[in-house]
Amino acid sequence: MRDVSIIGIGQTPVGEHWDKSLRELGFQALRAAMKDAGIERIDALYVGNMLSGELTGQEHLGALIADFVGLRGIEAIKVEAACGSGAAALRVGYMAVAGGLHDIVACIGVEKMTDQQSGTVTSALAAAADAEYEALQGLSFVSINALLMRRYMHEYGYKKEDFANFAVNAHANAVNNPYAMFRSPITREQFAAAKPIADPINLLDSSPIADGAACVILAPTAIAKEFTGKPVRVRATAIATDTLAVHDRRDPLYLEGGAISAQKAYAMANVGPSDIDLFEVHDAFTIMSALSLEAAGFAPRGQGVRLAMEGEIGLNGRIPITTMGGLKARGHPVGATGMYQIVEVAQQLREEAGANQVKNARLGMAQNIGGSGATVVTTILERL
Amino acid sequence: MEVARFWRTIGQRYRLIGEVCPNCGKRIFPPRDVCPACEQEARTPFAFSGKGEVYSYSTIHVPPEGFEKFAPYVVALVRLAEGPLVTAQLTDVDEDEIYIGMPVEMVTRVLREDGERGMLVYGYKFRPARPVRGDAPKSAAELARVPEPAVNPVAEAKQAAMQAVMA
Numbered sequence: 001m002r003d004v005s006i007i008g009i010g011q012t013p014v015g016e017h018w019d020k021s022l023r024e025l026g027f028q029a030l031r032a033a034m035k036d037a038g039i040e041r042i043d044a045l046y047v048g049n050m051l052s053g054e055l056t057g058q059e060h061l062g063a064l065i066a067d068f069v070g071l072r073g074i075e076a077i078k079v080e081a082a083c084g085s086g087a088a089a090l091r092v093g094y095m096a097v098a099g100g101l102h103d104i105v106a107c108i109g110v111e112k113m114t115d116q117q118s119g120t121v122t123s124a125l126a127a128a129a130d131a132e133y134e135a136l137q138g139l140s141f142v143s144i145n146a147l148l149m150r151r152y153m154h155e156y157g158y159k160k161e162d163f164a165n166f167a168v169n170a171h172a173n174a175v176n177n178p179y180a181m182f183r184s185p186i187t188r189e190q191f192a193a194a195k196p197i198a199d200p201i202n203l204l205d206s207s208p209i210a211d212g213a214a215c216v217i218l219a220p221t222a223i224a225k226e227f228t229g230k231p232v233r234v235r236a237t238a239i240a241t242d243t244l245a246v247h248d249r250r251d252p253l254y255l256e257g258g259a260i261s262a263q264k265a266y267a268m269a270n271v272g273p274s275d276i277d278l279f280e281v282h283d284a285f286t287i288m289s290a291l292s293l294e295a296a297g298f299a300p301r302g303q304g305v306r307l308a309m310e311g312e313i314g315l316n317g318r319i320p321i322t323t324m325g326g327l328k329a330r331g332h333p334v335g336a337t338g339m340y341q342i343v344e345v346a347q348q349l350r351e352e353a354g355a356n357q358v359k360n361a362r363l364g365m366a367q368n369i370g371g372s373g374a375t376v377v378t379t380i381l382e383r384l
Numbered sequence: 385m386e387v388a389r390f391w392r393t394i395g396q397r398y399r400l401i402g403e404v405c406p407n408c409g410k411r412i413f414p415p416r417d418v419c420p421a422c423e424q425e426a427r428t429p430f431a432f433s434g435k436g437e438v439y440s441y442s443t444i445h446v447p448p449e450g451f452e453k454f455a456p457y458v459v460a461l462v463r464l465a466e467g468p469l470v471t472a473q474l475t476d477v478d479e480d481e482i483y484i485g486m487p488v489e490m491v492t493r494v495l496r497e498d499g500e501r502g503m504l505v506y507g508y509k510f511r512p513a514r515p516v517r518g519d520a521p522k523s524a525a526e527l528a529r530v531p532e533p534a535v536n537p538v539a540e541a542k543q544a545a546m547q548a549v550m551a
Contacts, residue, residue, distance in 0.1 A: 137473060245414075246461065248469075
C-alpha cells in the first residue's frame, strides 16, 4: 500500500447560498483545492453527498461535477453514508491512491439544503435514521438525539446547562473562521434560554442546516512535495458501522461504531488518544460531542460532558475540539461536513488556522458520524 | 406512505409481532430475521405483550412532514417487558406526567395522514399502563420469564389467519 498525503485543500463559505447551485458550490471548492495544489488535471473524483436527490432532484453527482468543472471523461462517483458522506469520500479516494489505481485524486463533500423549506429538510434528514421504525413513528432526527441526551442526563446526573460549553466553545472559535456560518459568540445565558426544538435539545444545542462544499486533493506521499511545501499525511482513515435505529443498539449511550472506527484508526496510525493534538468532533448536537469524545477514548463513559465543563475542549485545553467552529457554528451542510472537518484539521497542521491555531499541532483527528452513529468515519492526519 | 410498504408490516404495527430466536431465546423487535445476539437465523414469530416502561422521551416541537397537525407530541424509547427497546409516540398523557421508568402499554392509533386523499397510517403508540379489572397485570419480570417458546401459538394462529384472509 502506498503512503498518501493531502496536497491541496479548498472550501466555500458555509451558509445560505441562494445564488449558487449544487454544481457551482462543488466547482468552487474543487477549483480552490486544485489551485492550492497547483494542478490542472486529476485522475478521479469522489463526491460525498447525502441529500442531492431528495432536496434538489439531482443524483449522479460524480459525472455532473466532473463535467461541470471541465474534467469530462475521468472516473467520478458519488459516495453516500448519510451525514458521514464527506469523510467516506476521503476514504474512497484514499483507497484509490493507496492501492495504486490513481495518483492524483480529488475528494469533495458538497450539500445544498437551504433552497427547501425546513419541514422538507427535516423529513429528508430523517432518512439517515431507520425509515420504517423511527421516521414512520414521527421521529425527527433531532428528537432521536434528544432521546439520547435525556437518557444520558438521567444516567449520569447532568443538568441541561452542563452541555453549554460545547456550543459556547464552537461559536467562540467560529468568530475567527472566515468560512463559518455563525461568526458571533454566544453566552451560557443565551444557551439556557434558547427555543426548544425537541426537548431537551434546543436551538443552541443544534447545528444549522446549510449549503457548502469542501475539497482535498490526494497524492502519493512520495511525490507530494512536488506539489506543495506543506503536505499533510493521511495517517489513518477508518469506517465502522452500527445499527441505523437507536433502539437496536446494544447500549444506546455508547457509540460502538465510533469506538470501533477510532480503534481501527489508532491501530492504523500506531498512535493513541494522548498523541492527538486536536479533534474535530461531529457536534451535530451537543450530546454527540460527548458521545464521540467517549467513544474515541478522550473521556471515560459518562465523562465527555465533564471535559466541556472543565474547559478542556478549548484551543489551549487538554483536547481542543471544533477548532474552526464545528458543525454548531461553522455550519452543517450534511454530506459536506466530513470534508470540512478534514480541511480544517489540515489547516491546523499547515499552521494556517490564524487566531485559532493550536500550538505545535502535529497530529489531528476528525470523527464524522452518519445518522446517530450508524456510520462513523475516523481520520487521522499528520504534519509532514 | 405506500400501501404495499405498509401492508408488509401490518403484523408488527398492529399487534407487535416480532420474533424469538430458536437458538438463544432472545426476543426480537422489530423483526430482523437474524438474531442480533447470536447471529443465527431467527424467523419464529413472537407476539409481544405490549407492556413496557419509558427508557427516554422527548417532545417534538418541529415535526417532519406528515406530522404537523400532531405537534407538539411526545416520542419515546420504550423498554418492552420482554427485553427489546422500541421507538414510538406516547399518547393519552400530559407531558409533565411522563418520567423515565414510567410503566406503559401499547395501543393502536393514527400515526400520520398523507394529505386529504392519502391513506391514514395506523400503528402502535404507548400510553400509561392501566390495570384492567379482573385481570391482574403481570410484572415485567414475570413477562420476561416466558419459557422457551420455540413456537409461539398466538403468533402462529394470527399468521395463519392473515394468510387465510389473503388467500
